Amino acid sequence: MTSINERLARLREKMRESGLDAYVVTSGDFHCSEYVSSHFRAVCFISGFTGSAGTVIVTPKKALLWTDGRYFIQAERELSGSEFELMRMASKGVPTVTEYLAETLEDGQKMGFDGRIVSLKLAEEWKEKLTEKGKTVTFAADRDLVGEIWKDRPAQTFHDAFLLPEKVTGESASAKLVRLREKLKEKKAGAFILSSMDDIAWLFNLRGDDVPNNPVVFAFAYVDAEKAELFVNTKVISGTVQETLKTQGVSLKPYEDFWQLSVPEGTACLLDPAKTSYLVGQGVKNRIDATNPTTLMKCVKNETEQAALRESHRKDGIAMVKWLYWLKHHPAPETLSEIDVSDALEKCRREAGAFELSFGTIAAMGPNAAMMHYSAKPEQFSMIENKGFLLVDSGGQYTDGTTDITRTIAMGPLSEKQKKHYTAILKSMLRLSSANFLKGCTCYFLDILARGPVWDLGIDYRCGTGHGVGFCLNVHEGPNGFRWSKPVSMDGLVELEPGMVTTDEPGIYLEGEYGIRIENELLCVAGEENEYGRFLHFETLTLCPIDLTPVLTEELSPEERRELNRYHETVYERLRDGLTAEEAAWLREITAPC
């Protein structure tokens, strides 16, 4: 950890030279992405924390890292030995980044950050809180001090892009642009700046490989009533793709030119402050702040996408069952490492048709699974054991969809507590997946269905119950998601709509003991419309058996039992044809009604 402290010393030197009283480093890239390519892993470089979400504040005296509940255990481990202190977000007595800045900085001081990375929303939140406290603090947002001390920084690399055909997306880019322009008109916006890569990928039916596991292309977009400009590294866009885009009414511009974009004086420009960098936001005079309309359009999968999703989940289910069969029939699982089982699963998935994983597989044995986002590394991993739980969270990128599935597998004897907790998580998952509700119901109103059985044990999982999932895109996608902590604004209260895909993944994580999570993806579908309104429910997209050996079946309610048996019947019926006779016979056995 000396290297981290040395890096800190060099950063503080830079800060001194620039007269900065604090420097903030946030996760993200120029596109406010959640997951980033190696070029953008500045938080990791400066702090050693490898999680996907962290914020660093460095002052002359302090070095602090904020992260959320998913990463508490991991961050503690990764920061230990360095000067960094862990700030556990949403824990009692821990200020937020904004609160800390507002408390600590003094009137007249100066703070620095990379204005191309920090979102407009966040920077404005800082400004507001500081002003509230009666403090004027200068923002120096034009230098990337971490970049200046990062000698061997990987370059921002651009990979070949490709188009998804309309028979898969169900809608052409030009048709999407027509709908988008209608939305802009409704919002009285003359222009629209779009920085988020998954929205851009969706809008133009364009895919690439510029962020690991996220098939997106480094790009910005500008759309008004007449033109749709795509700022992209034109070298990686083939002539055919360029031609096709042109016929859809899209003009291509060099990626770097985006920083010089200027919105015509007097034109109201819509942008999403959470998805646009501070630097870009500063350049827009007449702003309309709103969630990207593309985000709200993208999250509702059309019928073509839904049909494709069913097929990609069938393929993914076959991969999962083949792998489970291999694991459950392995003569000596204790000779396998977490990495071995991950690799075996990746092989099955690629054979089933995945062109990439949708995120780095989490294969976590025993206590490792208490870290929600654990990842085994060549220099640190565990061997599979013949007892306890193996948690595996994984997914694939298919040209007809993105998958995300977690199964927790009993590898041998379990304690009564483990069985009780596993049963609670199964009940949680089933209660949410079997929900019936009226249109108008928000994601927040259903969270308790999954969280209830965990709360009943006096335990909580410190994250949402589920997140939206992209279509051959990012595995985390907004705005839908099952959560319970009060949203910051009414916009956060997202209503569930047919076509939305959301994961259902309650869990129990006991530090030093074990982790349990069962995750299926749910497609919201329309049910009966009657005098009470339109009923909605979920179709489970994920197709993979759930390990029943740990289940205390007498604790299942009649409804839970019916939902479970119905699900297992579907899994068997949909997957059997893709399996060998032995695999199919085994699947029949483990999916028998309980």
Add this chain to the structure above:
Amino acid sequence: MTSINERLARLREKMRESGLDAYVVTSGDFHCSEYVSSHFRAVCFISGFTGSAGTVIVTPKKALLWTDGRYFIQAERELSGSEFELMRMASKGVPTVTEYLAETLEDGQKMGFDGRIVSLKLAEEWKEKLTEKGKTVTFAADRDLVGEIWKDRPAQTFHDAFLLPEKVTGESASAKLVRLREKLKEKKAGAFILSSMDDIAWLFNLRGDDVPNNPVVFAFAYVDAEKAELFVNTKVISGTVQETLKTQGVSLKPYEDFWQLSVPEGTACLLDPAKTSYLVGQGVKNRIDATNPTTLMKCVKNETEQAALRESHRKDGIAMVKWLYWLKHHPAPETLSEIDVSDALEKCRREAGAFELSFGTIAAMGPNAAMMHYSAKPEQFSMIENKGFLLVDSGGQYTDGTTDITRTIAMGPLSEKQKKHYTAILKSMLRLSSANFLKGCTCYFLDILARGPVWDLGIDYRCGTGHGVGFCLNVHEGPNGFRWSKPVSMDGLVELEPGMVTTDEPGIYLEGEYGIRIENELLCVAGEENEYGRFLHFETLTLCPIDLTPVLTEELSPEERRELNRYHETVYERLRDGLTAEEAAWLREITAPC
């Protein structure tokens, strides 16, 4: 119904004379009350609709009544034969009152309403929507046209007021005023206008009898840093009460003087636009709009109140069991009318110590119970039958609390559908009452627990799952309540706090068939505080057995069964000492574990 059409004709004549294009009559009184004394029943006078919530719009061509789901069936019946059309609120294709006005009125037209009755919030909403549509419509708010044609209108009568002792309320008026002034300071308000009578009753520990079933006093209040003025009919306040109030720092003013109240220029005055009349709001220059701080203070019952509530519910439970025993052992229930059983219950309740009912008892046999707020009348009632369900919703006012309880009783043979629906409602009620949740959870996030089993049947109850309950006050009290339809603002997302009392009353209402409702009152209490936060749960205040004869016990989950048996054990243990040996033995039998 000719009389209704005649009244309409006279109102339209008045409208013509005043040049009005529309006249709106809303439920309520000068205090924006939900339930009103007979003087204020203008909606009923003009339309014939007797429900507690309705809005009338009369135009030269149309006469419309809006009401909510609780009253659809009843309103249909009561309006039939008159010119009035029923507008079913929140039903597909039905505009709101505001939308209707904005659609129908034309630029330059004039609409009238009684500005002492219509809330500031509602009138401003009308104005806003009209302006949005580009229409300028003049508001004539200074005349009560319905009053002008209402010859034999009952007078506004003022009854003797009394003070609740501190040993029951747990806090003196002067202590409450100290807390209130702190809240006003936080909101940067120099003054506070309070019109709602239950808030006034709470603040000054004052009770009366000015609204049927609501032990409130016609009064307004004005509080600033120095003074606390209570506008009240001083003739009904005894010398002792006046003296006591004075020692608490309260000065008394004549009730009518309130209309002349003027807030000093430059003083920011807090008021609740939903609980203050348009006329009063018009007189305040510098307004701070917020929920009445007293409402937020009142809803959290202190420990003294909680202890008193337990006692009042024990008394109410004894009354209920004695009555149930009488009914279940009656040799010929078919000789009884709905009114007979109501009267018998009232007798039991008064013998148990209630000084008043908390609302008119709903005793509804068979299809009558499909009307959520049915009330049998001497001119129209049903006889008890030896089959189907009798639904009884009732409650008492005790000096140590207000109760509200519903039981649905099997009077004889039931259909399979009836049993299935009754079982669903029992599950609904139990799922909510047994909830465990972290502090920060809002009322909205729990509603699905109760509504889920009903939604699973493709049915909805068109109302909240529960409402707050006052302490020796109104049976309906805000802001807590279990609901699911998206709130209009973030303020509506009320967090549950220890001390809040909310009903848990899911139901199924099938027009022409039957109604089922089971209602208990839940007190929110603190549970364990651990690394995840503070857990909360509910203590069921209501003590009364639930009829198990209709229950399909095999459909209960292990958790539901445990909750039910635990509840019945408590009911027996808490009530046995107040019963005769025969009653206690019977109670033991019907509360045996299932």
